[in-house]
Amino acid sequence: MERLGRFGLRSNQDRPTICVPIVKDYWVIIELPSCSSVSVGSLESVVIRKFYFQVCSAEMIDPLNLPFKSALIIAHPGHELRVHHWLEMARPIVLVLTDGSGSVNKPRLASTTSILKATGARCGQIYGSFSDARVYSALLDQEVSVFQQVLDSMTSFLIQEEIDLVAGDSLEGYNPTHDICRYLINAAVELVQRKTGRVMLNYDFPLVGLPSRCLGAQRGASIRLPLDETAWQRKWNAAQGYPELAVEIEKAVATLGKEEFKVEWLHPADGAAGLADLPGGTPFYEQHGERRCQEGVYEEVIRYQQHVKPLAQALWRRATGSLR
Ligand SMILES: [Zn+2]
Numbered sequence: 001m002e003r004l005g006r007f008g009l010r011s012n013q014d015r016p017t018i019c020v021p022i023v024k025d026y027w028v029i030i031e032l033p034s035c036s037s038v039s040v041g042s043l044e045s046v047v048i049r050k051f052y053f054q055v056c057s058a059e060m061i062d063p064l065n066l067p068f069k070s071a072l073i074i075a076h077p078g079h080e081l082r083v084h085h086w087l088e089m090a091r092p093i094v095l096v097l098t099d100g101s102g103s104v105n106k107p108r109l110a111s112t113t114s115i116l117k118a119t120g121a122r123c124g125q126i127y128g129s130f131s132d133a134r135v136y137s138a139l140l141d142q143e144v145s146v147f148q149q150v151l152d153s154m155t156s157f158l159i160q161e162e163i164d165l166v167a168g169d170s171l172e173g174y175n176p177t178h179d180i181c182r183y184l185i186n187a188a189v190e191l192v193q194r195k196t197g198r199v200m201l202n203y204d205f206p207l208v209g210l211p212s213r214c215l216g217a218q219r220g221a222s223i224r225l226p227l228d229e230t231a232w233q234r235k236w237n238a239a240q241g242y243p244e245l246a247v248e249i250e251k252a253v254a255t256l257g258k259e260e261f262k263v264e265w266l267h268p269a270d271g272a273a274g275l276a277d278l279p280g281g282t283p284f285y286e287q288h289g290e291r292r293c294q295e296g297v298y299e300e301v302i303r304y305q306q307h308v309k310p311l312a313q314a315l316w317r318r319a320t321g322s323l324r
Contacts, residue, residue, distance in 0.1 A: 062277050068201070072121065073154070073168035075179070075181035076100045077112035077128065078245045080121075082205055083167065083264050084235040085227050087119040093161060094121050095154065097181055098135055099128035100244070103297055106206060107131075108244040113240050125157050126150065128196065135177050140300055144314045147184065151315055154188040166267050171274045173283030176302045177211050178207055179274065183312040185320035186271040203266035210260055214267040223266040232262050275312055277302035 070092035072080060077100040080087060086096075094116055099107035109128040116122060138146040158166070168185045171224040182204060189202045203223065206213050214222055227235060239249050251263070273279070282304075291300035302308065 015228050026259070027308060068147070068164040070157065070165045070167065071095065071124065071161070071163045073166060073185050074183065074307060075175070075177040076132075076247075077109045077167050078242060079234070080112060080115055081239050081242065081245070081249075082207060082211065082261075083266070084115070084119065084238055085176075085231045086167070086225055086264050086266065087121045088231070088234070089114070089225070090165070091120040091122075092167070093124040093157075093163070095124040095126040095157065096128050097126065097150070097184075098130045098132045098177060101131045102294075105131065105133065106244070108242075111242045111244060115242070118238065124161075126128055126153055132177065137179070137303065138174060139180070139302055139311065142307065142310065144311060147180065147311055147315060148318055149183070151184055151191070152188055154184055155191045155195075158188055158192045158200070162198075163192075163200065164198075165201040165203070167205060168269075170267070170269070171278070171302070172206060172208050172279055173278050174208045174285060176189040176283075176285050176308055177309060179283075180311065182269070183274070183315050186269060186273075187315040189317075190271055190319040196299040202269045202271065205266055210256055211263065211265045212260070214265070219267045225264040225266075226263050227264065235261070272316070275309070275316055283308075 068090070070090040071094070072083070072087070072092040073095045074080060074237055075097045077096050077098075080094065086092075095113075096112065097111065099109045101107045107128065113123065137143075154166065157163075166189060169181045171179050173179065185202065185204075189200050192200055193199065230248045230318055239245070242249070286301060286303055289303075293297040293301055293311075
């Protein structure tokens with residue numbers, strides 16, 4: 001049997017099964033007749049004389065029940081709180097684009113590092129290398145090469161670490177750096193699949209909207225992770241121990257309700273979303289930017305048509321050689 005991707009071995013089953021990705025969103029599930037002499041390390045050399053198999057779509061697979069190697073890729077430190085229990089379960093390698101210094105220029109990376117340590121996740125090669133001000137100036141000046149370098153490092157990381165599943169910021173039109181992070185992830189996943197032939201799973205999660213809010217069409221393939229009381233307590237304590245985000249956390253709980261955060265969601269990401277237009281019309285960050293300009297905090301407004309869209313298209317072209 002040709003090896004098309006990393007093997008997955010489903011756990012908690014009487015009969016062990018191997019899951020092999022064949023094309024995007026489809027898997028072959030092979031039930032092993034006996035597991036007495038099979039270990040995960042020797043799977044590649046096992047000759048299976050007789051087996052049963054079925055082809056499954058992504059909806060039929062439970063990625064939380066597979067030994068995937070996962071990565072979390074987020075724009076700002078603190079986003080990881082939204083998927084705190086998933087961090088504990090998947091123990092991903094975490095990439096963070098900026099140091100979270102914002103317009104007040106106070107980095108908050110250390111609080112995220114503590115959360116990663118406590119959950120068993122770990123820091124990756126890209127970890128707060130930019131200030132938020134630097135990302136904004138690169139966007140306003142259309143320094144595409146800055147983001148292309150990040151895309152290249154992200155792609156190398158995903159290949160070298162043999163990452164199977166990526167989760168990260170979703171496209172919400174709320175903050176331009178969140179959206180750029182999503183465009184970078186989509187382009188990197190596309191590049192990895194084209195370069196290696198491996199199938200990768202690409203998920204997003206909202207940072208402002210309801211955790212259950214799925215922006216793409218594949219709601220049925222979302223991963224739903226309910227928290228039990230102890231997991232919720234750990235998540236709540238982690239949020240309370242993040243002083244730089246106290247105001248945001250209070251606002252999120254007041255607006256959406258605590259209960260919403262007791263279930264975590266990862267939604268299948270649409271790789272080509274937001275390249276021609278942004279769902280939802282004029283993004284919030286343009287309206288916010290106009291206000292901040294009037295207040296004298298910003299000098300120029302970051303706009304989708306003028307700044308974000310050309311960059312998103314440049315990244316996608318680098319990944320695919322075309323716009324589709
Ligand atoms: Zn953010």
